[in-house]
Amino acid sequence: MDFGVRSQPVSARDAVYAQLREQILKLELPPGTPLSENETSVLFGVSRTPVRESFLRLAQEGLVQVLPQRGTFVSLIDTALVEEARFMREQLERAVIRLACGEFPQEALTRLEMNIRQQEVCIEAQDDKSMFELDESFHRILFDGCGKRNIWAVMQQMNAHLNRSRMLRLVDDHNWAHLYEQHRLMLEAVKAKDGAGAERLMTEHLSLNIADQALLKEKYPNYYK
Amino acid sequence: MDFGVRSQPVSARDAVYAQLREQILKLELPPGTPLSENETSVLFGVSRTPVRESFLRLAQEGLVQVLPQRGTFVSLIDTALVEEARFMREQLERAVIRLACGEFPQEALTRLEMNIRQQEVCIEAQDDKSMFELDESFHRILFDGCGKRNIWAVMQQMNAHLNRSRMLRLVDDHNWAHLYEQHRLMLEAVKAKDGAGAERLMTEHLSLNIADQALLKEKYPNYYK
DNA sequence: ACTACCATACTACCATACAAGTATGGTAGC
DNA sequence: GCTACCATACTTGTATGGTAGTATGGTAGT
Structure with a gap:
């Protein structure tokens, strides 16, 4: 069956x-x-x-x-493309989380809660792979809850490049605890309908991605254009 | 050769x-x-x-x-998809025109000026087809000047749906003069480096697109999902 | 030793043949 | 007249053969 x-x-x-x-x-x-x-x-x-x-x-x-x-x-990783992807993602994620602070279905809120709990488990178990996926899910649920799943889909196209860069970074440094904490605070802000605070948290959260692009390019020169 | x-x-x-x-x-x-x-x-x-x-x-x-x-x-036109496309475009265009108010290459500025002049000609000649393309170009130049041409490219993917809706509207109502005026004001704002003003103009400008989505769906029911 | 050349073994692109699933119109049976 | 069924003519999915262009390694000539 x-x-x-x-x-x-x-x-x-x-x-x-x-x-x-x-x-x-x-x-x-x-x-x-x-x-x-x-x-x-x-x-x-x-x-x-x-x-x-x-x-x-x-x-x-x-x-x-x-x-x-x-x-x-x-394809080689194109740093310009990675930065564009980060910029694009920042704008859209900020707009969406602000929307979420206005109106957000209970069902999606529950999924966010569940996601957060799962993150806690994965951090203890040091399960990087699952953690990466939960991170993605957290953001996708936000878009979903705001009825913006198609935006998420096209964004994923550019995100592919950003994610390869993130993946390189993860080899050295995980730092999941910090990301988890930010996720938790964002969820709090959404529940409190604190749009400005949520936007600020999101901006901070996403700025981590780009931190040391230049360092990575030095460390893995033949992966970059 | x-x-x-x-x-x-x-x-x-x-x-x-x-x-x-x-x-x-x-x-x-x-x-x-x-x-x-x-x-x-x-x-x-x-x-x-x-x-x-x-x-x-x-x-x-x-x-x-x-x-x-x-x-x-x-594909049938999906109103939800059209609205998502409009939302996405608004966020990105606002962010980009604000960037343009900070730093913008002279070369791109010149292309914008040229574009505006061409719009004037096309309005007098009532050349709808060219006008549509100039409208597109105006916005593309903004992205180009800010080094965000890849964002423009992926945005075009969703824009395809929005544009079919716009195309339906144009059958009845052209209203190019209004759009031209907004383009002109946006260019002025960029030159004056008035970020807030430029953003406001852009928001207004793009909100025109969505005006009567419901009416169109009534008028051309078998084009819509 | 060095250079120019060429055979060879790739590559992606396109054309075509076959396979498998679906819509449809006609027909047999009721 | 109505319904159930089936042959047939579609559809897209997959496999394979052939073509033209490119990279490469070996060789002949200098």
């Missing part, structure tokens, strides 16, 4: 796309890695067509670069 | 994509129109492959909807 855990029968194309995207974001496929349609197709056990289509989709999102008749490569 | 007017040899895929996109945005292919991979391929004189790939790209941008084994259709 199908319990509806996956509403779509997942095409080969989507499966390949999803897996490649994840590997690129997690830096398992580091920037600059060449990707071959042929190799990938035998790896996934499908033909070149779905592989090619997934490459095109990744290219549109800027995660890979397709050079006609030469090859396809995982 | 190649004067470099086109840096890329334009693949068949990109040609098909660009033309379909324009026809969809200009409502020459109205919402709901079925698109056949086969028909389109003979129409453009290419095989199904590049057509299919262009369909996939349009689908990712939400301009067409692909129903596996059933067909591909030009």
Whole structure:
């Protein structure tokens, strides 16, 4: 019986796309890695067509670069793009959390509470992977609750670049406790409907991401453009 | 000799994509129109492959909807999506024009001046098509001047939906004179480095877009979801 | 030793064939 | 006349062959 855990029968194309995207974001496929349609197709056990289509989709999102008749490569991290992504995210997150302070469905509020609790558990367990996902979820729930899930979706496109940079940072420094505390305070502000305070917290929260972009570029020079 | 007017040899895929996109945005292919991979391929004189790939790209941008084994259709206009697009654009345009009031390259300022002059000409000539493009250019130049062209690019993705709605409105009412006046005032504000004033003008300017979404939905019910 | 050249082995792009699912119109049975 | 069914003609998804352009390593000539 199908319990509806996956509403779509997942095409080969989507499966390949999803897996490649994840590997690129997690830096398992580091920037600059060449990707071959042929190799990938035998790896996934499908033909070149779905592989090619997934490459095109990744290219549109800027995660890979397709050079006609030469090859396809995982994109190098573009610092300018990362900063633009951060800027964009800051503007939208601020606007959304201010909205959330005005009107916010109870259901979404509950999900935020649950998310926070889960963060506590993951910090104790030092589960970085889950923590990263919970961080993402926290912000997505805010957008969801404000009826702005499409904005979240297109933002994710630029976020992909920002996230690769964040991922590099996490190798050295986790600092989840600090991020957790900020999440907690933001939730408090939303519940107290303190728009100005929430905006300020969000700005602070997101400014952490960009802190030492230049240092990273020095440390991992061949990952950057 | 190649004067470099086109840096890329334009693949068949990109040609098909660009033309379909324009026809969809200009409502020459109205919402709901079925698109056949086969028909389109003979129409453009290419095989199904590049057509299919262009369909996939349009689908990712939400301009067409692909129903596996059933067909591909030009997406209906989603009012919720239009409102999200407007909201997103407002936040980003406000932030950018405020930036522009702080620091803005002379070269971009000159392009804005030129753009304004061209608008004057087009209004006299009642050239709607050019006016629409100049309107777009005006805002793009602002993003460009602030080094935010990638943000503009991803924003265009959601803007596609907003623009179809705007296009419907233009059938009845042009009102270019008003928009021109607002553009002119915004340029003045940027030159005077009046951030607060520029933001206010921009908010006003963009709020026009959404005015009578409900009316449009009543007038063209089968274009909307 | 160094350079120019060329065969070779890649690459992505496009065309085409086949597979699998869906809508539809006609027909047999009631 | 009405309904259930099925052949058929669609649709998109996938596989594969062929083409043109590019990078590369080896070789002949200097």
